[in-house]
Amino acid sequence: MSFPPAIPREFWGHNFDSPVMLASGTAGFGEELLDLQCLSGVGAVVSKAVTFEPRAGNPPPRLLETPFGLLNSIGLANPGVYHVLKHILPVAAGLPCPLLINVAGESVDEFADVVRVLEGSSAHMGYEINVSCPNVAEGGAAFGVDPQVVLRVAQGVSRVTDRPFSVKLTPNGGDMVQSAEAAVEGGASAITVCNTFLGMHINWQDGKSVIKRKVAGYTSPALLPLVVAKVWQVSNAVSVPVISSGGVSRGDDVLQLLAAGAQMVQVGTRLMRRPFAAAELIDEMKKLTGE
Amino acid sequence: MSVIRDFDCVVKHSEQVLPGVVKIVFDCAGIASVALPGQFVQIEPSPGAFPVTRRPITINRLTENGFELLFDVIGPGTELMARMKPGDEVRILGPLGCGWTVEPGSSWLLIGGGLGAAGFQFLMDTVDSTTVLIGASDSDRVIPLGACHVVTEDGSAGGRGLVTALISEELLAGADSIAVCGPVAMMEAVWSTIPEKYRDKVQISTESRMGCGWGVCDGCSIPVSGGGYKKCCKEGPVFSGIEIDWKRWKEAGL
Numbered sequence: 302m303s304f305p306p307a308i309p310r311e312f313w314g315h316n317f318d319s320p321v322m323l324a325s326g327t328a329g330f331g332e333e334l335l336d337l338q339c340l341s342g343v344g345a346v347v348s349k350a351v352t353f354e355p356r357a358g359n360p361p362p363r364l365l366e367t368p369f370g371l372l373n374s375i376g377l378a379n380p381g382v383y384h385v386l387k388h389i390l391p392v393a394a395g396l397p398c399p400l401l402i403n404v405a406g407e408s409v410d411e412f413a414d415v416v417r418v419l420e421g422s423s424a425h426m427g428y429e430i431n432v433s434c435p436n437v438a439e440g441g442a443a444f445g446v447d448p449q450v451v452l453r454v455a456q457g458v459s460r461v462t463d464r465p466f467s468v469k470l471t472p473n474g475g476d477m478v479q480s481a482e483a484a485v486e487g488g489a490s491a492i493t494v495c496n497t498f499l500g501m502h503i504n505w506q507d508g509k510s511v512i513k514r515k516v517a518g519y520t521s522p523a524l525l526p527l528v529v530a531k532v533w534q535v536s537n538a539v540s541v542p543v544i545s546s547g548g549v550s551r552g553d554d555v556l557q558l559l560a561a562g563a564q565m566v567q568v569g570t571r572l573m574r575r576p577f578a579a580a581e582l583i584d585e586m587k588k589l590t591g592e
Numbered sequence: 593m594s595v596i597r598d599f600d601c602v603v604k605h606s607e608q609v610l611p612g613v614v615k616i617v618f619d620c621a622g623i624a625s626v627a628l629p630g631q632f633v634q635i636e637p638s639p640g641a642f643p644v645t646r647r648p649i650t651i652n653r654l655t656e657n658g659f660e661l662l663f664d665v666i667g668p669g670t671e672l673m674a675r676m677k678p679g680d681e682v683r684i685l686g687p688l689g690c691g692w693t694v695e696p697g698s699s700w701l702l703i704g705g706g707l708g709a710a711g712f713q714f715l716m717d718t719v720d721s722t723t724v725l726i727g728a729s730d731s732d733r734v735i736p737l738g739a740c741h742v743v744t745e746d747g748s749a750g751g752r753g754l755v756t757a758l759i760s761e762e763l764l765a766g767a768d769s770i771a772v773c774g775p776v777a778m779m780e781a782v783w784s785t786i787p788e789k790y791r792d793k794v795q796i797s798t799e800s801r802m803g804c805g806w807g808v809c810d811g812c813s814i815p816v817s818g819g820g821y822k823k824c825c826k827e828g829p830v831f832s833g834i835e836i837d838w839k840r841w842k843e844a845g846l
Contacts, residue, residue, distance in 0.1 A: 328808055329808040333806075333808055336595070337596050338595050358813065360844060361800060361814070361844040362800070362801045363801070363810070363813060364801045364809075364811040364812070365801065366645055368642065368643075368668065370644055373809075375809070375810050378810050378821070551641075572804065572808075573644065573645045573803045573809065574636065574644060574645060574646060575598075576596065576598065577598060
């Protein structure tokens with residue numbers, strides 16, 4: 302690749318207007334953003350996680366801001382795959398950009414089960430498979446930490462869809478490069494690097510965590526160097542495109558992640574501050590590169 | 593939901609109205625022209641990267657060309673906001689959420705706890721008839737409103753006692769709508785005091801730790817009857833009292 306990196310316009314054989322994706326959990330299914338008219342500069346939307354059964358989500362408080370980031374414990378709240386198929390995807394079909402559906406599960410089979418149902422819609426281009434959730438059926442460790450499990454999940458999804466899918470890996474335990482290689486062997490068309498970092502806030506007064514589930518997912522602009530390192534490692538190891546996720550708050554950050562080997566760059570927590578973050582990032586990038 | 597807009601608002605005036613309580617008046621016709629009582633805004637405490645989320649603040653009242661916010665200085669975000677000076681440009685998203693449901697010509701009973709009464713002024717300016725009951729820990733927590741009945745826990749302003757002591761059958765029966773806003777424990781005490789036959793008149797203004805403020809992140813959930821959750825930012829912040837699952841809400845310790 303050449304430096305400074307060119308702003309990519311193509312992904313999975315399609316023309317994308319922008320390399321900026323909205324990260325799972327920060328954009329609903331995109332349909333609300335359609336109403337709000339803040340999809341300018343958005344290359345693709347990744348939906349919130351969809352599971353087979355509806356999930357009410359975790360008890361509040363679900364968020365805790367720390368001095369330099371945000372802890373979240375949403376609990377994969379979603380109305381279940383059949384509701385998504387019947388009531389949400391018909392609306393999301395009106396998005397001006399591609400939609401990837403983030404899929405989560407509690408067992409290896411659940412990922413494929415969810416995808417099989419979603420195959421009944423043409424609203425989305427592909428999937429993002431969230432292997433960071435706990436494998437409840439096999440002991441509770443995240444699917445993503447075990448390359449053999451990642452392989453089985455990816456193979457299961459490959460069997461039920463011809464659409465491209467990315468596997469979103471966890472930074473919490475395991476070897477991300479090995480898990481990425483297993484995902485590609487199982488048929489993944491991209492790797493998303495990566496999910497949130499495990500974080501916790503403890504009240505020293507009583508030793509309790511404000512978040513009821515004790516540990517939570519941590520996001521922050523301060524994670525940028527950690528994500529850059531992981532993107533660089535994974536993109537050097539696999540042949541499929543890498544989608545970065547995490548640490549982005551400026552156009553400069555997007556360019557750095559592209560230079561590290563990412564082909565698409567997700568923005569998440571920044572949207573909490575700036576609903577129009579994608580357009581702002583693109584403007585900043587254009588100023589920086591003179592493009 | 594309609595289009596949301598992010599405005600560069602100009603600070604017109606800022607002052608400390610009570611110890612640790614700051615009022616800021618912003619010029620912003622774009623927000624003021626469409627805001628309704630009980631709605632809130634998401635304000636950027638600083639132009640830098642931190643804090644990573646905005647601060648959701650209820651609109652206290654409308655002004656000639658903008659609106660007024662009244663807030664407790666309780667952490668790094670509100671400390672930055674307390675330093676805002678006239679002429680500063682501040683990014684503010686809004687108005688957001690669903691405010692009080694106001695029927696034309698209705699008479700209101702407003703029951704506020706401490707800084708929870710911030711926001712009542714907008715409702716008082718909008719509806720024809722209001723009776724206002726305010727309870728606070730002490731006189732330093734009684735925000736300036738028009739005519740209202742005040743009690744404090746230490747007796748330093750108004751009578752001594754809790755706001756629930758001011759609630760009477762006569763007031764409840766005479767009001768078309770009842771608005772409650774304050775700390776969760778205070779609102780729960782008020783809710784328990786109100787006999788069942790008046791409860792369908794009650795509207796509760798909630799608050800929650802918030803991410804986006806516009807319905808996408810699912811972070812600000814309020815437990816509702818039947819076991820699920822509703823979004824404070826989009827389906828609230830004002831809910832009917834009977835919608836709320838009080839037990840689970842109290843457990844949340846928000």
